[in-house]
Amino acid sequence: MKKYNNIIFDxxxxxxxxxxxxxLTHFCSSTEEFQLMxxxxxxxxxxxxxxxxxxxxxxxTVKNQLPVSLHQKLEHLSKTWYQHLSxxxxxxxxxxxxxxxxxxxxxxxxxxxxxxxxxxxxxxxxEFDGIVFSGPLKMAKPNSEIYQYLxxxxxxxxxxxxxxxxKKENIDAGIKLGMDGVVFDLSVxxxxxxxxx
Numbered sequence: 001m002k003k004y005n006n007i008i009f010d011x012x013x014x015x016x017x018x019x020x021x022x023x024l025t026h027f028c029s030s031t032e033e034f035q036l037m038x039x040x041x042x043x044x045x046x047x048x049x050x051x052x053x054x055x056x057x058x059x060x061t062v063k064n065q066l067p068v069s070l071h072q073k074l075e076h077l078s079k080t081w082y083q084h085l086s087x088x089x090x091x092x093x094x095x096x097x098x099x100x101x102x103x104x105x106x107x108x109x110x111x112x113x114x115x116x117x118x119x120x121x122x123x124x125x126x127e128f129d130g131i132v133f134s135g136p137l138k139m140a141k142p143n144s145e146i147y148q149y150l151x152x153x154x155x156x157x158x159x160x161x162x163x164x165x166x167k168k169e170n171i172d173a174g175i176k177l178g179m180d181g182v183v184f185d186l187s188v189x190x191x192x193x194x195x196x197x
Contacts, residue, residue, distance in 0.1 A: 004180070004196070006156050007098055010165040011109035011133075014184050015092070015124060016085035023084045027077045033070060037077070040065040048112045051138035055114040082115055085122075090186055092124050097197055099127050108150050108163070110134040110141050130154045141165070142173035151177075162196075 012018035020038060028034040040062045047053050059078045063071055098105060105128045111119070116133035119125050132150045134140035139149065151158060158178030165171050171181035182188055 002103075003160075004103070004162045005160040006104045006106060006154075006162070007196070008106045008108050008150070008161055008163045008174075008179075009091075009095070009128075010163075010167075010170065010184070011107055011111060011119070012085075013166040014088065014164055015095075015107070016087050016122065018085060022086065023081055024077075026084050027073045027081075033073070036066060036070060037074070041074075041077075046110075046140070049110040049134050050140040051113060051135040055112050055135075082118055083121060087122065087124070088186070090189055094189060094192065095124060095127050097193075101197055103196070104129045104154075106150065106154065106156075107131040107133075108141070108146070108165075141167075141170040144173060144177060147174055147177050147179075164192075 009015055020042070021034075024034050024037055024041075028037050043062070043065070044053070044058075048055065048058050056078075059074070062078075063074055066074060095105060107125070107128050107130075109132070111133045113133075113135035116136050119131065119133070125131065130150070130153065132146065132153070134146060137146060137149060139146045141147070150156065158174075161174075161179035163171060163174045163179055163181035164184040165174075165181065166184050168183050171183050174181045182192065
């Protein structure tokens with residue numbers, strides 16, 4: 001008998017690589033541009049993920065911190081940055097294997113409302129039985145409310161869930177609520193396959 005019925009995945013650095021340098025390389029043509037863009041863009045990213053500020057209001061604030069020469073690049077970035085997250089193919093393979101083995105799969109991720117609206121850009125999202133992003137809900141990991149929202153929305157029993165996230169504080173928050181978790185990087189994949197498949 002399986003210990004877990006539900007496997008819950010974070011998105012960034014679990015399903016796709018969130019690498020600021022890699023993303024900004026597509027929009028910045030010099031080290032100076034990179035530093036200016038990075039500083040302006042990430043002035044309060046957690047508030048964006050937490051739904052505390054409207055995405056386009058946030059980008060207008062970013063624009064005001066940048067020289068005019070970067071305004072067009074920021075506009076392009078603000079609309080398309082998510083397309084430059086690199087899929088983590090090893091995780092995608094695991095997801096397909098888990099799906100075939102009968103597990104229910106969910107995403108629980110901190111992400112802006114804008115990203116939530118465009119996440120279907122990634123084909124792998126079709127494999128999931130439910131998706132919870134923080135921005136639209138105005139709640140974020142590691143606060144317990146978003147975990148409870150996931151459990152309630154999909155009638156999940158925490159003890160039947162395994163959570164994969166790249167941040168220990170998010171795993172610890174889930175454990176406090178009764179579900180097991182693994183701090184994710186590619187080195188844990190053999191362990192996960194042995195445990196689940």
